[in-house]
Amino acid sequence: xxxxxxxxxxxxxxxxxxxxxxxxxxxxxxxxxxxxxxxxxxxxxxxxxxxxxxxxxxxxxxxxxxxxxxxxxxxxxxxxxxxxxxxxxxxxxxxxxxxxxxxxxxxxxxxxxxxxxxxxxxxxxxxxxxxxxxxxxxxxxxxxxxxxxxxxxxxxxxxxxxxxxxxxxxxxxxxxxxxxxxxxxxxxxxxxxxxxxxxxxxxxxxxxxxxxxxxxxxxxxxxxxxxxxxxxxxxxxxxxxxxxxxxxxxxxxxxxxxxxxxxxxxxxxxxxxxxxxxxxxxxxxxxxxxxxxxxxxxxxxxxxxxxxxxxx
Numbered sequence: 001x002x003x004x005x006x007x008x009x010x011x012x013x014x015x016x017x018x019x020x021x022x023x024x025x026x027x028x029x030x031x032x033x034x035x036x037x038x039x040x041x042x043x044x045x046x047x048x049x050x051x052x053x054x055x056x057x058x059x060x061x062x063x064x065x066x067x068x069x070x071x072x073x074x075x076x077x078x079x080x081x082x083x084x085x086x087x088x089x090x091x092x093x094x095x096x097x098x099x100x101x102x103x104x105x106x107x108x109x110x111x112x113x114x115x116x117x118x119x120x121x122x123x124x125x126x127x128x129x130x131x132x133x134x135x136x137x138x139x140x141x142x143x144x145x146x147x148x149x150x151x152x153x154x155x156x157x158x159x160x161x162x163x164x165x166x167x168x169x170x171x172x173x174x175x176x177x178x179x180x181x182x183x184x185x186x187x188x189x190x191x192x193x194x195x196x197x198x199x200x201x202x203x204x205x206x207x208x209x210x211x212x213x214x215x216x217x218x219x220x221x222x223x224x225x226x227x228x229x230x231x232x233x234x235x236x237x238x239x240x241x242x243x244x245x246x247x248x249x250x251x252x253x254x255x256x257x258x259x260x261x262x263x264x265x266x267x268x269x270x271x272x273x274x275x276x277x278x279x280x281x282x283x284x285x286x287x288x289x290x291x292x293x294x295x296x297x298x299x300x301x302x303x304x305x306x307x308x309x310x311x312x
Contacts (some may be wrong), residue, residue, distance in 0.1 A: 002049050006042045015039060065206045072108030073207045077218060081105040082254035097234075099144060100292040104255045106237050107225065110157060111167045112309045114178040120190035121179040123156075127172070132161045132194035133266075134282040140187045141228060142290045148187025149291065152230035155180045156191070158223065163199025167308060183230075195264065195283050198222045198247055211252065218252050221245035224262065226289070227302055233291040234299045240287055262287050 005011050019035040020026050044050065065071055075081050085103050092098060115121070124132070141152040157178040159165050166172040177196070181189040201208040201218030208218045222242040229235045239255055240262035241248055249256055265284045294300045 002046070004046045006039065006046055011042070015042070061206060061210075068202075068205055070202075070205055070207045073201060073205075074210060076105055076107060076253040076255075077201070077207055077211060077216075079254050081107075097292060097295065100234075100290045101236060101238055102257045102259050103236060104238050104257050104260055105253060106305075107239075107253065107255070109165045109168060110225065110227075110307050111165075111175070111178060112307060114155065114157065114175050114180050116153075116180045116182065118182050119184040119188070121181050121192075123158075123177050123179045123191050123193035124160075125173045125176045127176070128161055128194055134278045135193045135195045135264075136190075136282065136284045137193055137224070137287070138188065138190040138285075139287040139289065141183050141189065141230070142187060142288060143233060144291065144293050146290070148183075148185075149230050149233065150183055150185050150187055152183045152187065152189075152228060152233070152291070153180055154183060154189045154289075155227035155229075157225050158193070158196040159199055161194065161197050163197045163220075196222045196224065196242075198245060201252070216252065217250075219247045220251055220253055221247040221256065223255065228289055228291065229300060229302070230291060231300065232294055234294045235302045236289065236291055237302060238289075242285070 015035060015038045016022060019038060020031045021035060045055065065074060082105055085105060088103070141149045141154065143149050157165070160169075160172065160177060162169075164172065166174065166176040166178060177193060179191060181191060183189050198219060198221045200220070201211065211218045222245050223239050224242070225239045227235065227237055238260060240260050241251065241256045243261055243263045248261065262285050267282055267284055269278075269280050269282070
């Protein structure tokens, strides 16, 4: 029998009490959110006739999700992080903030404080020489009118050939494949790196466990993350997914968007590469970015979401 009591005055008064709405202490905003969350959970339990066993299996799952540091991964995998981008796109369009390079998800693997270079940088530490394919990456950062932006900070990071990220992978050196590059007088950034691999969720982890129950894979295509910032311009959080990858348009995190596919060109060899000690096959990728003008000083800054390491 599907009994519903959430709407009754007694239960609503109880939910207000547990949400702190009956006192003058604490955070009014959190109280408002908590009251809604408690109500929605109760309605789900009622409407879908959730059993006690099902409910406590979920609580155990949430405990395991947190202990494995996979909450951010699941948020991406369930499309919630992509939804936040879609929602912000709609808000921007409503007020006329359109144009420029599309945003897409940040993901959970950013680390602040990467080495800062002027104009160009080498991103890899050489530990995968002979295994990885060298990548020459470059592009121009432009403003809303198409003019080059000198002095923009291009903060970029990506995985190694195993799909693993430094800091989260203890086998890699500090800040391997993570750099901040200040654009030159022509708005250009240049980086020597390696062609990254895509990755999959831990097959034994709680995120893949959930995806298995949904009949979905947990694979991401090879990609490169970017933060781009400059005074007077709106901060851009985005990433480019690399052409030719099997999962390019089947990304479990839904990060691939029109305008964010990087065309990788493989070259058998040239004089420029040989001068840098690279003989034979390497890859080249050029990708430009266009920033929006910042409607306020706050728009120049990235979000304050908690991250592995914070600036400061």
